[in-house]
Amino acid sequence: MEQLIIFAVLLSLGYFFGRLAERRHYNSIIEREQDWVDLPATSLKKVSDPTRQVTQARLVNGSTVISVDYFKRILAGLRNFFGGNVQSYETLVDRARREAVLRMKESCPDADMIINLRLETSSITKGRKNQVGAVEVLAYGTAVNFR
Amino acid sequence: MLITNTEEIPGRKIVSFYGVVSGSTVRAKHVGKDMMAGIKNIFGGELKGYTELLQETRDEAIERMKSQAQQLGANAIVNVRFSTSSVAAGAAEIYVYGTAVTVE
Numbered sequence: 563m564e565q566l567i568i569f570a571v572l573l574s575l576g577y578f579f580g581r582l583a584e585r586r587h588y589n590s591i592i593e594r595e596q597d598w599v600d601l602p603a604t605s606l607k608k609v610s611d612p613t614r615q616v617t618q619a620r621l622v623n624g625s626t627v628i629s630v631d632y633f634k635r636i637l638a639g640l641r642n643f644f645g646g647n648v649q650s651y652e653t654l655v656d657r658a659r660r661e662a663v664l665r666m667k668e669s670c671p672d673a674d675m676i677i678n679l680r681l682e683t684s685s686i687t688k689g690r691k692n693q694v695g696a697v698e699v700l701a702y703g704t705a706v707n708f709r
Numbered sequence: 710m711l712i713t714n715t716e717e718i719p720g721r722k723i724v725s726f727y728g729v730v731s732g733s734t735v736r737a738k739h740v741g742k743d744m745m746a747g748i749k750n751i752f753g754g755e756l757k758g759y760t761e762l763l764q765e766t767r768d769e770a771i772e773r774m775k776s777q778a779q780q781l782g783a784n785a786i787v788n789v790r791f792s793t794s795s796v797a798a799g800a801a802e803i804y805v806y807g808t809a810v811t812v813e
Binding site: 627700 | 713
């Protein structure tokens, strides 16, 4: 009985705080993406316009570790049983990727463009039982300045 | 030391190659940070302790790669790649590698 109560409390805590945190995070991501729209990040290997002279090129990176809440983890566990899209994890990795790209852009505010963007995702809580819920996303690329 | 993850450095010409240079670090998590992460796992959200830890580890790996390239006499590293793996429960390995070159 006690265990059931603890479970219910964890579940509702995860549900309310998780939803709140997610909504707040999405709002901040959308707002900052608007701010950084002038600094495009592309996965092209070279500068798209070869006539522009590059004065500076350097490696930049941004990373984040985001964990999923208790409610969503249980939801994903149920999904594992029935099959289908695990939507709760889709939003998790989406948030992490967008955040990592934004942090990368924030680390080089004076650049004109970021080329050769790579994203790498890894689950850092691997190796422990029932603990998949956190992902690390690293975004890296080459920031270039034009003359 | 110029570092890029493109095959060549835009606006510069590569004169000579020195081969692959790499740097790696393995770091274990802090017990306190681990407990905080356990609590955060209920509410969801960013695990700031881990973000910082991995960022520090990555910076150190880059430093090691740089010093290796300096020993070879290179002045730039191109085509840099990162890779992260968890070698044991609670420890992360960050590996960074690239090609040491000299540019004009």
